[in-house]
Amino acid sequence: MPMLSGLAALAAGLLMLRWMPGLPPLWWLYLQLVLGLLLLGSRAWRLGLFALGLGWACLSAQWALDDRLAxxxxxxxxxxxxxxxxxxxxxxxxxxxxxxxxxxxxxxxxxxxxxxxxxxxxxxxxxxxxxxxxxxxxxxxxxxxxxxxxxxxxxxxxxxxxxxxxxxxxxxxxGPVAWREALRQRLLAVDAQGRAGGLAALVLGDGSGLRDADWQLLRDTGTTHLMVISGQHITLFAGVLYGLVALLARFGLWPRRLPWLPWACTLAFAGGLGYGLLAGFEVPVQRACVMLAVVLLWRVRFRHLGVLTPLLAALCVVLLAEPLVVLQPGFWLSFGAVALLVLAFAGRLGAWPWWLTWWRAQWVMGLGLAPLLMALALPISFSGPLANLLAVPWISLLVLPLALLGTLLLGVPLLGEALLWLAGGALELLFLVLAWIALQLPAWIPAQIPFWAWGLGALGALLLIAPAGLPVRALGLALLLPMLFPPLDRPAHGEAEVRVLDVGQGLSVLVRTREHALLYDAGLRRGDFDLGERVVVPTLRGLGVSRLDLMLISHGDADHAGGAMAVGRGLAVKRVLSGEPERLPVVLGAERCSAGEAWRWDGVDFRIWQPPPGGDSNDSSCVLAVQAGGERLLLAGDLSARGEAAWIASGQPLAARWLVAGHHGSRTSSSSFFLRAVAPEKVLISRGHLNAYGHPHPLVVSRIEALPAGLHDTAVEGQLLLQLGRGGEPESEREKSVFWREK
Structure with a gap:
């Protein structure tokens, strides 16, 4: 018991790094390590282990921060x-x-x-x-x-x-890395029925050959872990070697002078380590090899200590070797999965049929990992248990053995290529099945919820997977409800919540009232790099926005309209307006915005305007004014000085407290004439850090400062949140205290 509590104290100190808002000064960290060592000889030795763990984790993180570019x-x-x-x-x-x-x-x-x-x-x-x-x-x-x-x-x-x-x-x-590169090129050149990239991911841990659509499908079905070399793959290969030795010993074919158990464990670890080296021995693979080593050592010498001891020992070894793994979701998911399986199966009386054990493992993982996925802001796959029920044995027992054996036999004419062709076909068949499953049960991106609701849901999930004899087990269903149907914050009547998203060199602004939501522009898309998919949709989903009453795309340039298609796929959009509807995908059904159109939602007034035809694309921008509680916000799209002059001449009221500057702060926009007409107290600029265009231009910055007006910049502050109608200051997402983020 002292060993278990000591490991728990050390692990708690190492894990605490994840929640540190900032790191203590170096002199304090060294003092903490000394104090921790002194406490080891006292009755407070567990506190000493905690202090040593936290001190070492913070010191290692500080060294990494110090190694950043000057x-x-x-x-x-x-x-x-x-x-x-x-x-x-x-x-x-x-x-x-x-x-x-x-x-x-x-x-x-x-x-x-x-x-x-x-x-x-x-x-x-x-x-x-x-x-x-x-x-x-x-x-x-x-x-x-x-x-x-x-x-x-x-x-x-x-x-x-x-x-x-x-x-x-x-x-x-x-060197070895060159050998891995040569093997990758050989694998990618093989006819694997279009799945050579997937086989390279399984054999070498190189996922670059998988398409974005493949990764999305894996996320939707909760099977990403199958295509990233992880503990499952390492353990499977080691388990085959262990089982082979055990089988030979059972039938008397293993040499009697060699004790089978130590040799089985040694060969299993050697095989797992060799597979890990083949996969590049990155941090997730290192973690898997450490866990394998600890479990095999426990199997040989320390089974009397129970199952929690090797789990905590592996956790401490991994964290001592690299404390920064606490910043990686894979670390939490891998150890969380093992802990859940221990909880679900340890201490059970009697043996279950293999099919029942396999099914229980899948639903335990699906239910138990849901709170962890929610805490990590990752999608939750409702189809995950079913998909893994089929995909895990398919990959483990068919695709992976064929892929490894085919790779090993690539030097044998035709044989290696034939095995890889079969492996690729089996993998392609699996992807077809996963696509059908994902279509029936798409992934769910949960909203951010209060900690109390999450805590109750996590407790409910643990109760449901606990042993059946636990008296309060049925209470777990009720405790899940606050997590699945949480109370979400909404603006008061007559107020609007405005978020200028951090989408780099582009624009996307969410405006929410009590019962409605509007998205102005959808961020950049360039090739497969789609910020609508990567930023806009996850952010809106995380805020509890599942539908948009209006998506207003100012004009057709890629930095404003590029993400519109992803938004249309990811959320229910009631209506789409644009200054250049002809440049948007037809499937969106965009209408041309009408200058002067106005409406009211929940006591908040909206009005749109567009310059007369004849200008360039930027001056086709459909602009928006939002007024709540006496405060007005203007969204100027990419209007140039010419378009701004036309807006002034239209006679529409322009005086506003807030202005989202046109064209990301370009010198061709935000003219002195326009700024004086608006007279904003605060100007918000959405642009990319160190962008190639030099935005915001120093001339524009000087015009804003001359008003005088405050300047807020997404490249400096991240997402900007303002509560229109309350008269407050904008909140910067980057200012939230986490030790790794540069202010």
Whole structure:
């Protein structure tokens, strides 16, 4: 019991890093480590372990933060040399790869960079390059309930990103990573019935060959873990080796001088570790190998300690090796899944039929992981239990063995290719079945809910998967209700909630009243990079918005209209208006906006206007005025000074407290004449950090400051929230305290 409580105290300290709003100074961290060591010899030794865990986690995180690009180099172009690590990904003419062993003249650079090269030459793992790179500090779009790019970069200890402007290869690929690259190229060249990319994901852990539609399908059916090498794949391969030794020993075919159990565990770990090295030994694979090692060691020597001890030991080893894994959803999901299975099956009396055990495991995972998925702002798949019931054995017993055996036998003429052809066909059949399942039961993106509602739901889920004899088990259904049907905050009558989303170099604004929702523009789409799908829809869903009464697309440019199709697929949209409906997909059924159209929702007034025909696309923008509680907001689209002059001449009332500046702060918009007519107290600008256009232009900034008016910028502050009708100040999403986010 002391061992169990000690491991729990150490794990609690290491896990606490995830919720730290900021990191203590270095002198305090070193003092904390010393105090923790001193406490180990006292009755408060558990507190000492907690202090050591938290101190080590914070110190490791601080080292990663210190390795970020210096602010003075942000946006600069520097020549550097480095070696390509991992397997580069290429899509839509863009090569993305990571660089280590970096050297640059007269500059200290981070130890790891993530780079992109538009229309660049092929880049292979293990090569050494000399590159001219436009460097950027780690920075991502900041919106509620969306992917946190900055946390992801820090968890991988990537200290800077950048785009390559020019480069030359200095050295060909060499070493194990070069061998992996050569094997990947061989796999991708095989005829696998269109699924060579999927086989590369299973064999090498390289998911770059899967299409965006494939990943979406996997998310919708809760089967993403099947195509990312994880504990399941490592454990399966190790289990086959363990079972083979056990089978030989049972039939007397194993050498008697060699004890079968230690050898079975040793060979299983060696096989799992070898598979992990083949997959690149990234952090998730390292985590799986550590868990496998601890479980096998427990099987050989420590079974008397129970099942919780190896689970906590594996957790502590993983966190001590890399404390920043707490920023990765996969860490929480993998350990959460194992803990749920332990809870569901430990201590059960009697043996269950295999089919009942398999079915129970799936619904336990589906129900038990739902609160965790909700906390991580990830989609919840209602079809997940059914999809995994079919997909896990299909991948584990058919596709993966064929893929591994085919890869091993690629040197044998025709045989390896034939096995991979069969594996690819089996994988394609699985994707067809998953597509049908996803169509029947699409994934659900839950809304953000109060902590108390989430806590009750999590407790309810645990009660439902607890042993059947627990007296209060039936209460679990009632406790789930607040989580599934939570009370959501809504604006009061006569007020409007306005969110200027952080969509980079584009625009998307959500306006909500008590019972209605309007979206003005939908963000950028460029190739497969669709911010409507990646940011706008998840944000709206996370806020509890499942339908839009109106989607108003100012004009047809990609940075305003690109995400409209994704929004139309992801939410129910009652009506679509645009200044250039002919440039939108026909399926949206967009109508041309009518200048002067006005309406009232829940005590909030809306009015739209559009310049007369004859201007360019920007001056076709349909603009919007929103008034609530005596406060007015103007959304100016991409109007130029010419369009602004026409708006003034129209005689519509323009005086407003809030103005979303036209064309992201371009010098061709926000003229002095227009700004004086509006006389805003606050000007909001939606634009990308270090964008190529130089927005906002210094001239526009000086005009705003001369009013004088306050300036708020999504590139600096993330999503901006204002409560129209309350007279308050805007709230910045970036200002919310988390230690990894740059303010």
């Amino acid at each position: 602010p003075g180099l942000d946006g600069q172009v520097r020549w550097l040399e480095g070696r390509v690590v991992g397997l580069p990904a290429s899509a839509e003419g863009v090569v993305r790869f990571e660089l280590e062993d970096i050297h640059a003249d007269r500059a200290h650079l981070p130890g790891r960079l993530r780079l992109s090269w538009h229309q660049g030459p092929p880049v292979l793992a293990g090569e050494r390059w000399r590159l001219a790179v436009s460097l950027k500090r780690p920075r991502g779009l900041v919106n509620p309930a969306t992917f946190d790019y900055e946390a992801w970069l820090l968890a991988r200890r990537i200290g800077a990103t950048g785009s390559v402007k020019a480069g030359e290869r200095l050295q060909a690929a060499e």
